[in-house]
Every structure is written in C-alpha cells, then in structure tokens.
Amino acid sequence: MNRILSIDVFRGVTMFLMIWVNDFWTLNEIPKWLKHAVAGEDYLGFSDLIFPWFLFVMGMSIPFSFEERLRKGEADHIVWKHIIFRSIALLIMGLFHMNMEMYNHESSLIAKPYFVIMCTSAFFMIWNIYPNPKSTENIIHKGLPIIGMLILIGSLLIYKGKSYSGDPLGFSTHWWGILGLIGWSYFIAASSYFIFRRSLTGAIIAFGICLGLNILSSSGIGYNIFSWQSKDWIPGSGGLQALAFGGIITSLVLMKYKDRDNIKDLYTILLGMGLASLIGGIYLKQFFIISKISGTVTWILISMSTALFLYVLLHWIIDVKGRMKWYEPIKIAGTATLMCYLIPYFYNSFRTILGIQLPLFFTTGLMGLLKSIVYSFIIIAIAWSLKRVKIQLKI
Numbered sequence: 187m188n189r190i191l192s193i194d195v196f197r198g199v200t201m202f203l204m205i206w207v208n209d210f211w212t213l214n215e216i217p218k219w220l221k222h223a224v225a226g227e228d229y230l231g232f233s234d235l236i237f238p239w240f241l242f243v244m245g246m247s248i249p250f251s252f253e254e255r256l257r258k259g260e261a262d263h264i265v266w267k268h269i270i271f272r273s274i275a276l277l278i279m280g281l282f283h284m285n286m287e288m289y290n291h292e293s294s295l296i297a298k299p300y301f302v303i304m305c306t307s308a309f310f311m312i313w314n315i316y317p318n319p320k321s322t323e324n325i326i327h328k329g330l331p332i333i334g335m336l337i338l339i340g341s342l343l344i345y346k347g348k349s350y351s352g353d354p355l356g357f358s359t360h361w362w363g364i365l366g367l368i369g370w371s372y373f374i375a376a377s378s379y380f381i382f383r384r385s386l387t388g389a390i391i392a393f394g395i396c397l398g399l400n401i402l403s404s405s406g407i408g409y410n411i412f413s414w415q416s417k418d419w420i421p422g423s424g425g426l427q428a429l430a431f432g433g434i435i436t437s438l439v440l441m442k443y444k445d446r447d448n449i450k451d452l453y454t455i456l457l458g459m460g461l462a463s464l465i466g467g468i469y470l471k472q473f474f475i476i477s478k479i480s481g482t483v484t485w486i487l488i489s490m491s492t493a494l495f496l497y498v499l500l501h502w503i504i505d506v507k508g509r510m511k512w513y514e515p516i517k518i519a520g521t522a523t524l525m526c527y528l529i530p531y532f533y534n535s536f537r538t539i540l541g542i543q544l545p546l547f548f549t550t551g552l553m554g555l556l557k558s559i560v561y562s563f564i565i566i567a568i569a570w571s572l573k574r575v576k577i578q579l580k581i
Contacts, residue, residue: 189250190250190437190440190444190501190505191504191505191510192497192500192501192503192504192505193243193246193247193250193437194520194521195500195504195510195513195520196239196243196246196496196497196500196520197240197243197244197247197519197520197523198513198516198517198518198519198520198521198523199500199513199516199519199520200236200239200240200243201240201519201520201523201526201527202516202519202526202562202566203236203239204236204237204240204527205519205526205527205530205561205562205565205566206558206559206561206562207220207222207232207233207236208530209530209558209561209562210233210558212549212554212558213549213550213554213555213557213558214546214549214550214551214554215550215551215554216551216554216555218231219231219232220232220233220555221233222234222478222479223476223477223478223479224479225477225479225480226475226477226479226480227475227477228475228476228477229476229477230476230478230485230488230489234478234485234489235489235492235493237364237478238429238485238486238489238490238492238493239489239492239493239496240368241368241371241426241429241430241433242429242430242432242433242436242490242493242497243433243493243497244368244371244372244375244430244433245375245429245430245431245432245433245434245436245437246433246434246436246437246440246497247433247437248372248375248376248379248430248433248434248437249379249384249434249437249438249441250437252265252376252379252380252383253384255268262380265380266380269372269373269376269377269380270373271581272369272372272376272581273369273370273372273373273376274369275312275313275369275581276365276366276368276369276372276581277362277365277366277369277370278338279309279363279365279366279528280362280363280364280365280366280367280368280369281357281359281362281363281366282305282309282338282341282363283363283364283365283366283531284359284360284361284362284363284366285345285347285357285358285360286298286301286302286305288347288348288349288355288360289301289345289346289347290346290347290348290354290355293346293348293354294344294345294346295344295346296344298535298538299535299536299538299539300535300539301341301345302531302534302535303531303532303535303536304337304341305337305338305341306528306531306532306535307334307337308333308334308335308337308338308341309334309528309579310334310528310577310579311330311331311333311334311337312330312331312334312335312338313331313524313579313580313581314330314577314578314579314580315576315578315579315580316330316576317576342357345357361421362421365527366421367421367422367426370420370421370422370426370427371421371422371426371427371429371430372430374396374420374427374430375392375427375430375431375434378392378431379434384438384441386435386438386439386442389431389434389435389438390435392427392431392434393428393431393432393434393435395424396420396424396425396427396428396431397424397425397428397483397486397487398424399420399423399424400423400424400425400428400481400482400483400486401470401483402424403423403424403425403481404423404474404480404481404482404483404484405473405474409424422481423481425481425482425483425485425486426481426486428486428490429486429489429490429493432459432463432490432493432494433493435459436456436459436494436497439452439455439456439459440452443455446506449506452501453498453502456494456497456498457494457495457498459494460490460491460492460493460494460495460498461491463487463488463490463491463494464487464488464491466487467483467484467485467486467487467488467491468484468488470483470484470487471484476488515563515566516563516566518566518569518570518573519566519569522569522572522573522578522579524579524580524581525569525572525573525577525578525579526565526566526569528579529565529568529569529572530565533564533565533568544557
C-alpha cells in the first residue's frame, strides 16, 4: 500500500508545534489565545489543540501500520506482541515523567535535573534502534538495554516525591502522564482495530462507544461496571480514545478513496466529518464547558474538527500538489517523534544545572515566541544529529 505522506507531515507539524507550545512556560506576556486554558475555564486555547491532533494522527497511522505488517506476512501474535510492548513502553515513560513532576527536591538523594537526565538516558538505552551488531558491538548493544532497566529500577527505589500540599509520596500513579495517556489510547485503539481490521462500521461503533463514555464522564456519571473499578476506569474517560478512533476512521476513508479520481469525494466526506464534529461540539457546549483539563466532550469534538480541517489542507498540499520543500527543515519530527519529545528533558535539565537564564527581553511577548520557535528548531537539529550517529528510539 502506497504511503500517504501527508500523515507523516501531519505528525511532524504536530510534534514541532508541541515542542513550541511546551516551551511557553518559560515566557511572559504572550497572547492568551495561544496558551492552555486553566482548570475550570470554559475556553479553548491553541495549545489545547496540539495533544488532540497528536492522538488523531496516531489513530490515522494505525491502519496503515497494520496493513504494512500484514503485507509482510507477520503472524497475528507478532502484531499483538507489538501492540503490548509499545503500550507498556509508553506507560513506563509516562509514569516516570508524571512522577518527575512530583519530585521532592529537599529529601531526595539526587537533584531533580540529574534524576531526569538519568531516567531519560535509560529510555534511550532501552528503546534505541541498535544497528545490526558485529561480534564486539553485540555485547554492548545487548548490555545497554539491561543497564537502562537497572537504572530505572534504581530510580524507582531512590525516588521521593511530595503532593501539592507537601505530603511525602512514593513512586505511584497519580495520573499517567502525557506519554502514558498516549499509551492507553494506543492500546485500546490498536487492539480494537486488530479485531475489526478494515471495518469502517467497527471503527464508527468503537468511536461512538468511547464518545458515549466521555459524555457520561463529562456529566459526572461513573461508568464503572464492577465495584473494584474506579469511577472513570478508562484513562482519558473515553475521549482520548475517541480522537484516536476518529483518526482510524479518517484513514479507512482514505483507503477507500485514495485514487486521484476520488479526491473530490474524499474531501467532501472528510470536510463533512469535520463540520459534523464542529457542530456537535458547539451544540453540546450548552451542557458542557470546553476544557482540556477536564477532557470534556466539547473539547474532544471541536479539537477533532480542527484536526480534520487541517489534515484536508495538508493532504491537498502534500499528496495532491506535491509541495514538500517547506516541510524538509522539520521532517525529522515526523519520523523520530518520540526522540523529539524526549530531548527537551535533557535540554531543560542541563540548562538548570548550568544556571542558564535568558534576559527578560528574550522571554517576553513576540520576542519570547520567536525564542521558543528557535528553541524548537534547536531540538529538531539535536534529533537530526542524534539520528546521524545511529541514535533513535523506536517502540
């Protein structure tokens, strides 16, 4: 099956924007519309769209990834093993990142920046793509993942955190972290697709179920079936998974209307889906606020509509017009996405250790936004350099 380049471009653009908005915490006096809405606020900032876009394009990648594996003749149990191990890797990294937020500077054995560097280095050791080894390198390539796992185990043992109220905490699940939420969404979406395969009806049903669970959660109604389950026992309350299934549905439509003769029909369907999602989100706003933090159904639907509109534009630019030159400077973000996400943990930790602090002029207003764009390109350049020396994560 021919690769749909616009999916890679969508992923790369989203990752680049994620790096950019994740640096906003260092800035002052930037426009409100660019920032995340605060807890309880009925508002949708630009930053609130990036995570939904990432989940959407992740969903888009699932059908094409599975089709490629099946085309290569991979057995079902191998595909299922890939789903399990990929999900576990994301959950582990997500949990470590979440616990880093609760790290206790005062009582911990080592300072937070060193702890972050140590754990992130372990991620690279465990999940790096090692080249086909020669005899001497084989020992090193087999040993590094083991060392990485030992580092994470050691980090678990020495970890000391504290709650927002100052109470001591051990390493635990307060929430799953961004990568953890991606892991759960991937596990549910990929597992479901593994069952219904190319069935558009199956994808639509799965989307409807997840959206229904999110509406229940947004209404304050628990959907626990058994007493031992928490009130909202699916991380993301179904809404994050709905975004992933929205991406799967989009790719199944792409597969059906992939020929150039069907471009008009393809765009009519996708724009219709986007418009329906937008209207649904606006209609439900009378019942639910738009809130990324609360994961409301209005945030899910309106965000998904913007993802669909943006994807149609990218598909037209990339797959129809063939205009790729503008994307080349950030192309690595679409192929080494996880690495681009993790590099800032090194960058910010070393900046803290070295005590680097920019003058207020460079972190304020428009100049601050330009600084964050430069920072994003620096992260991209580091990722490109690491890939050149055979360092790249793959899960």
